[in-house]
Amino acid sequence: MRFSALTLLRSAFDGQSRYPHQWRKADPRPSYDVIVIGGGGHGLATAYYLAKEYGVTNVAVIEKGWIGGGNTGRNTTIIRSNYLFDESAALYDHALTLWRGLSQELNYNVMFSPRGVLMLAHTVHDVQSIKRHVHANRLNGVDNAWLTRAQVAAFCPGLNMSPEARHPIVGAALQRSGGTARHDAVAWGFARAASARGVDIIENCEVVGIRRRIDGAVAGVETSRGFIGARKIGVVTAGRSSQVMAMADVRLPIESYPLQALVSEPTKPVLDCVVMSNTVHGYVSQSDKGELVIGAGSDAYVSYSQAGSAHVAAEAIGAVCELFPQFARMRMLRNWGGIVDLTPDRSPIIGKTPVPGLYANCGWGTGGFKATPGSGHIFAHTLATGDPHPIAAPFSLDRFLTGRLINEAAAAAVAH
Amino acid sequence: MLLIDCPFCGQRPEIEFRYAGEAHVLRPIDPRECEDEEWAAYLYRRRNPAGDHAERWHHVHGCRRFFNARRHTVTDLFSGSYPAGTPGPECEAGQ
Numbered sequence: 251m252r253f254s255a256l257t258l259l260r261s262a263f264d265g266q267s268r269y270p271h272q273w274r275k276a277d278p279r280p281s282y283d284v285i286v287i288g289g290g291g292h293g294l295a296t297a298y299y300l301a302k303e304y305g306v307t308n309v310a311v312i313e314k315g316w317i318g319g320g321n322t323g324r325n326t327t328i329i330r331s332n333y334l335f336d337e338s339a340a341l342y343d344h345a346l347t348l349w350r351g352l353s354q355e356l357n358y359n360v361m362f363s364p365r366g367v368l369m370l371a372h373t374v375h376d377v378q379s380i381k382r383h384v385h386a387n388r389l390n391g392v393d394n395a396w397l398t399r400a401q402v403a404a405f406c407p408g409l410n411m412s413p414e415a416r417h418p419i420v421g422a423a424l425q426r427s428g429g430t431a432r433h434d435a436v437a438w439g440f441a442r443a444a445s446a447r448g449v450d451i452i453e454n455c456e457v458v459g460i461r462r463r464i465d466g467a468v469a470g471v472e473t474s475r476g477f478i479g480a481r482k483i484g485v486v487t488a489g490r491s492s493q494v495m496a497m498a499d500v501r502l503p504i505e506s507y508p509l510q511a512l513v514s515e516p517t518k519p520v521l522d523c524v525v526m527s528n529t530v531h532g533y534v535s536q537s538d539k540g541e542l543v544i545g546a547g548s549d550a551y552v553s554y555s556q557a558g559s560a561h562v563a564a565e566a567i568g569a570v571c572e573l574f575p576q577f578a579r580m581r582m583l584r585n586w587g588g589i590v591d592l593t594p595d596r597s598p599i600i601g602k603t604p605v606p607g608l609y610a611n612c613g614w615g616t617g618g619f620k621a622t623p624g625s626g627h628i629f630a631h632t633l634a635t636g637d638p639h640p641i642a643a644p645f646s647l648d649r650f651l652t653g654r655l656i657n658e659a660a661a662a663a664v665a666h
Numbered sequence: 667m668l669l670i671d672c673p674f675c676g677q678r679p680e681i682e683f684r685y686a687g688e689a690h691v692l693r694p695i696d697p698r699e700c701e702d703e704e705w706a707a708y709l710y711r712r713r714n715p716a717g718d719h720a721e722r723w724h725h726v727h728g729c730r731r732f733f734n735a736r737r738h739t740v741t742d743l744f745s746g747s748y749p750a751g752t753p754g755p756e757c758e759a760g761q
């Protein structure tokens with residue numbers, strides 16, 4: 251079923267009751283050309299572009315829970331591409347380009363909303379570092395602009411611009427083309443479009459082992475629903491990459507940390523852009539349902555508990571209330587954590603592993619949602635051709651051997 | 667918030683501490699002599715298990731000493747702490 255104005259209109263008359271299932275509930279076949287482990291946005295996008303761009307349709311996405319139940323459904327959905335280094339700018343800007351046409355491409359409303367992402371400067375150091383980003387971005391053709399204090403106040407009238415604030419706002423970077431999207435819709439839209447092109451989406455099926463041939467290459471995956479053969483395997487299991495890769499004896503330069511977010515009770519529209527601050531360390535936007543969506547910094551220690559410590563969430567609320575004192579009386583409804591895979595340079599790993607036939611797309615850490623379509627697109631190229639897409643090439647696993655890190659961690663002090 | 671058992675001060679709240687990563691990661695004796703593989707493993711590769719984890723903590727707002735502790739990374743429950751420099755406990759491989 252294709253969505254159109256007509257289907258919407260018709261559904262208005264029949265109580266929205268005649269929508270069919272949006273993707274097939276597939277049972278595993280004995281083997282596939284490509285198995286993608288992990289049914290988050292990145293895995294589903296990978297499968298979609300494999301089918302669409304490379305005609306590889308004998309593909310399964312294997313998900314241990316339900317699709318989009320991992321970080322895709324847990325994140326604060328900020329989309330931007332104003333990263334410092336050339337490699338990162340190319341990577342995230344490629345994704346931003348795809349975001350613009352994604353609803354049309356998938357015939358599914360992912361609610362991409364380029365409402366502008368404001369990154370606040372509070373200190374001399376912030377000003378220098380943010381201006382450096384703005385200039386580097388301009389050289390790379392990436393949209394980003396410096397706003398003076400007065401311009402910030404005009405762009406986001408709700409902000410506390412008082413010079414008496416503990417961390418007064420002195421300026422900001424603004425990426426007008428950045429914004430947010432509806433996270434669940436991204437997973438569902440890619441799943442639906444991939445399934446329509448023949449991809450099997452297999453939910454409630456956990457990969458518990460990776461079987462190897464005598465020559466060391468991959469033979470398939472052991473799952474909670476039995477063995478499934480594969481010529482190639484793409485591991486796209488944010489938050490679990492170390493465990494899945496260990497099944498093939500690959501040890502990654504990754505550690506997994508909780509990252510928390512929270513939402514307030516819904517309220518009338520009060521904030522029409524995304525506001526981030528590395529110095530007070532909180533970020534906030536308002537969802538279309540009206541909730542304030544607040545993100546924290548990652549927790550201090552390695553953990554898979556999907557909870558994190560209360561004081562980390564409290565600090566994020568403190569930061570947001572410092573920026574918007576009028577939010578102080580709002581009630582918080584939910585607080586949760588996701589497990590993010592952090593690499594030492596806070597850049598992802600996309601490409602080959604030492605195991606023939608085994609490919610990784612992981613380590614997106616605290617900021618991979620924004621890359622979802624781009625990540626799937628370039629990883630599909632890698633899986634289909636066996637060679638990295640030019641944009642993916644610098645993000646190889648062996649950069650940790652050669653020392654060619656893409657150190658966005660050092661560039662930003664935090665990464666989102 | 668974690669309640670962390672400093673071997674010198676006893677149980678204290680997490681905010682008094684700074685986490686300092688996986689414990690018992692041995693620095694190659696002579697970095698000039700070792701292979702790139704070994705150096706990369708030392709710098710970057712970690713066990714990152716979903717299970718028991720031996721890790722370093724720094725009691726920055728207390729005795730200011732480093733020590734090691736063993737914690738299960740799925741439940742976040744500690745099962746002991748011990749001074750730095752003493753051998754680590756046997757940790758199960760984790761899943």
Ligand SMILES: Cc1cc2nc3c(=O)[nH]c(=O)nc-3n(C[C@H](O)[C@H](O)[C@H](O)COP(=O)(O)OP(=O)(O)OC[C@H]3O[C@@H](n4cnc5c(N)ncnc54)[C@H](O)[C@@H]3O)c2cc1C
Pocket residue numbers: 287288289290291292293312313314315316317318319320321322323324325326327328329455456457458486487488489490494509510511545586587588589590614615616617618619620621666
């Ligand atoms: C609180 C929070 C806020 C965030 N905010 C932002 C933000 O504002 N902007 C941004 O760009 N990014 C943000 N991120 C990061 C972003 O969510 C992730 O980088 C991104 O969603 C990763 O997508 P994915 O598809 O790789 O992972 P996931 O959606 O986590 O998908 C991985 C899937 O693999 C499955 N899986 C794992 N192990 C197995 C197995 N053995 N067998 C089968 N399946 C398995 C999991 O169940 C999961 O569904 C945030 C993350 C969190 C936690």
Ligand SMILES: [Zn+2]
Pocket residue numbers: 672673674675676725728729730731
């Ligand atoms: Zn102490």
